[in-house]
Amino acid sequence: MKVELRPGLTGRAEAIVDTTNVAAAMGSGDLDVFATPAMIALMEQAACNALVPCLDAATSSVGIKMDTTHDAATLPGKKVIATAELTAVEGRKLTFKVGACDDHGPIGTGTHERFIIDKAKFIGKLQSRL
Numbered sequence: 001m002k003v004e005l006r007p008g009l010t011g012r013a014e015a016i017v018d019t020t021n022v023a024a025a026m027g028s029g030d031l032d033v034f035a036t037p038a039m040i041a042l043m044e045q046a047a048c049n050a051l052v053p054c055l056d057a058a059t060s061s062v063g064i065k066m067d068t069t070h071d072a073a074t075l076p077g078k079k080v081i082a083t084a085e086l087t088a089v090e091g092r093k094l095t096f097k098v099g100a101c102d103d104h105g106p107i108g109t110g111t112h113e114r115f116i117i118d119k120a121k122f123i124g125k126l127q128s129r130l
C-alpha cells in the first residue's frame with residue numbers, strides 16, 4: 001500500500017449511454033435506457049478510482065457486495081456520472097457510499113463493499129483450484 005486508507009477518499013467515473021450499455025443490449029430488459037448492470041459497474045469503477053492513489057502494484061481490490069437502487073432511467077446520448085466515498089475501513093474490508101446521476105439528477109444510490117487483496121496470492125489461490 002502506498003497510502004493508508006481512510007474514510008473520506010472519493011472517486012468518480014463517467015460514461016455516455018450508448019448501444020453497448022443499455023438494458024436491451026445487456027439482457028437486463030428490452031428498453032434502450034442505461035442498464036442497471038452498467039450503472040453498478042460504473043459505481044464499482046468509481047470506488048476503484050478512489051483507491052488508485054493508495055494501492056501499490058502488488059495490491060488490488062475486489063468487489064464483494066453491492067446494494068443499490070436504480071431510481072431513474074437515462075436515455076442514449078446522455079452522460080452518467082458515478083461517485084464513491086469511502087465510509088469505513090475494517091481491516092482489508094472497505095465500505096463505500098455510491099451514487100450515480102445524469103443531467104436530470106440522481107439515478108441511483110447505494111453501498112458497495114470491496115476487499116483489499118494481494119494480487120499474486122489471489123491469483124495463486126484461483127489457479128490452485130484448477
